[in-house]
Amino acid sequence: MISTTEGLPSYGAIGTTLSTSGDTSPAAGTDLKVAGMGGSFTYNRTFTLDAATAASLKAGTAVVVVHGLDPATLSKAAQDAKSDLVPSLPLAATSPALCGSLKASQANMPKGGVQTGGGSTSSGADIGLLALGAGFLTAAGGAVMIRRRLAARG
Structure with a gap:
């Protein structure tokens, strides 16, 4: 030691x-x-x-x-x-x-605040993706409804 x-x-x-x-x-x-x-x-x-x-x-x-x-x-x-x-x-x-x-x-500490980005998206790409997703959900819901009707008839 x-x-x-x-x-x-x-x-x-x-x-x-x-x-x-x-x-x-x-x-x-x-x-x-x-x-x-x-x-x-x-x-x-x-x-x-x-x-x-x-x-x-x-x-x-x-x-x-x-x-x-x-x-x-x-x-x-x-x-x-x-x-x-x-x-x-x-x-x-x-x-x-x-x-x-x-x-x-x-x-040494860096000067200024932490760089965290510059606000929200401005291109509207999010709205387009949301609309596309809603369209897929509507189509899937319609397909389920048609399948149930066909199953009930037959």
Whole structure:
């Protein structure tokens, strides 16, 4: 199991903590009370990025690192190991689990509204199709009536 201090040279120090509420500074990085938890988690929060994080996004060097391993999948020795960042926590709680790079284009929203089309049809093709369908229904109804009359006579 790799600790955060072992991974630090590869992905750098915390720039912004993706906390569920409150503090988003690096200081909140080990505060489990504001961390998302569980086997599946959706993160949706709006906050202002600090200048260093914004510059990292622009430069293409920003990464997201998710910390926390499932203790049930670890050996007994790994489950008992303490975090080198916060000795009161297990190593599994602060170890990196996933890492991915971010690109500034992911943060850019398109300008203007969504292009959804330009109104109703103006050619009248729908009316012609409706009339054709009504004609077929009338013809089918007439055929059924004639067949019933012939069956009743014969």
